[in-house]
Amino acid sequence: MITDEFLGGSMGRVDPHTGEVKSIDSPNVASLPGGQNRGPDGDIWFGDVGGNSLGRLDAETEEIEYYNFPWGNISFELDLSVLGNVGLNTGPGVSFDTTWGKDGKIYFTLIGLNAIGSLDPETEEWKKYPIPTPLAGPVAMEEGPGETIAITEGFANKVALFDIDTETWKEFSIPTPGVTFPAGLTNSPDDKYLYFGETLASKIGRLDPATGEIKEYNLLALRPGGLLGGGLNGNPLSQPGQLRFGSDGKIYVVLGTFSGGGRIGQLDPETSTYREIDTPTPMSMPCDLNNTVPGKMIFASFASNRVSYLNIPNTTDISNTYPRHG
Template sequence: PARDEAVSRYLATNHPHKPSKAPILVPGSTNIVIDEWITPTLGQRTRDPIEAPDGAIWWTGMWASLVGRLDPDTGKMTEFPLPSSARPHSIVPDDEGFIWYTGNSNGTIGRLNPADGSIKEFPTQARDPHTAVFHPNGSLYFTSQHSNMLGRLNPKTGDLIEVDTRRKPYGIKVGKDGDLFVAFNGTNAIGRMDPQTLSLSYYDIPDEATRIRRLDLDSNGNVWFVNSSLGKIGRLNVETGAVTQWDSPSGATSHPYSMTVIDDVVWYNESGMRPDALVRFDPESERFQSWAIPSGVGIIRHTWKTRDGDLLIHQSSSNRVGRVRIGD
């Protein structure tokens, strides 16, 4: 207790609360319940949760080079060590129950077998695989932010192809027609990649200061994105190239980060605020609603839609993985 009190005094004196960082929370009619779990290994930088086919929640512990499994019904958690240099940035499950991770520090795509903890690694040309997604064709596509590359891995054969891109490809999602859409965090663009040829085209997004971390798609095939650097969210019509943007409630420094579309409603977070704010945007009414994350010292970097239509979140700085149960 004495040590805790001393630490609290030090933090209060040297790192005081900044009212300017408080989010502007917008009331509304949607009800949510946020469940949070503290992951076992402290300081691991818990992030990027996903739901496996069996309903388990998995996450990466980037700084501890591990991935973890959570049974949301019982709260039981199991952590699986990865190669110490892997520092996994994100994970995705396949239909067979394997967990695939991006080895952000050792230039690999890895496959974990949860049944026995065994790992198979696929070396990449890029030094920093970042975010991955499975395509209906069975291939794994991934971004490599600082290498300025995109890649495709055939999990069955191990064949791996990588191509150069514009600066800092970040988030990646599969579009309605099967093309892949890529967020760029180093230039004001969204990329579109043919899954077979890996040829790329680009949509230039207004304002050269625009930087986009994450994106998702609605049922009409529109791309929704966070304009992280300008405190906005936006919609891209992929047929016409038309872009519409809205200011996030907390303003230009709110730094929208994650992005998931559920039933054509947009969910994202304002990572520049303290506490971290979860935001809902209804495109039909063009209305926002927002909530403070209970443990909100930040930050949500990636989110995931569950089969039940809930939202998986996390808080890297406080070692938490969470689930947002969305009501009416």
């Protein structure tokens, strides 16, 4: 299993059988890797928040190659007496997430440029697509319905779809006013809906792309015990982020990624039944989820510096929600 070690500036390899963890250092000292996805070549591609680039990890050789963005790139070498010459590449792109499109290109968010971009690995052609709303803050990204790429606009309080054929946008305003900071995005197993976390509103939203209708699940209202039901494990407010469907047909969501949270939320979208599950380490700040192993929900945590998993029932085919290349 390959992980992105965001704060460590490296990639990681975890052996789920032995628990052995190995770090793979980045050649760029400004690297903050995240938003990884397996490519059609089997390599791991990721956005580099600090490096103004896309990274590509060869899982066999453990070598990392960078594709620097052609927009606002700053690159030079530093002469450090202890480490010798080290490379530094940075710029304004700030790419937090990536996904592969049906056209064979990798798409990525560009928060600092208020856009998304694409790279064709075959031709190495770059494209940038500005978002209609200024200062939108594209945070999360997934392959959307049809020929679209879906994003959340964290600062604009919207979810948007980008048509890769026509290069046009559709934006959908979230009903809760203000800045709910939508972060985290996933398709439903039937490909009918897009679900997203509303971090600052403690809600999960559901977009029907066909009608534009958004339904919201208020997690504090659904939580047993309400506001006080969060206990002492860092979650007086749910603050949902990344979310994924589990093989039991329920939605799992990380809670309190940036506020000392220590729980994973579980929502049944059919019955609106909701509960929260403590992570093994208190206040672990769970940050990401992987649902590609039936019967397990795998998650990583910032504060505990661990990868963990929940055992869950395997009753539902959720393969449609997996990343395009696994």
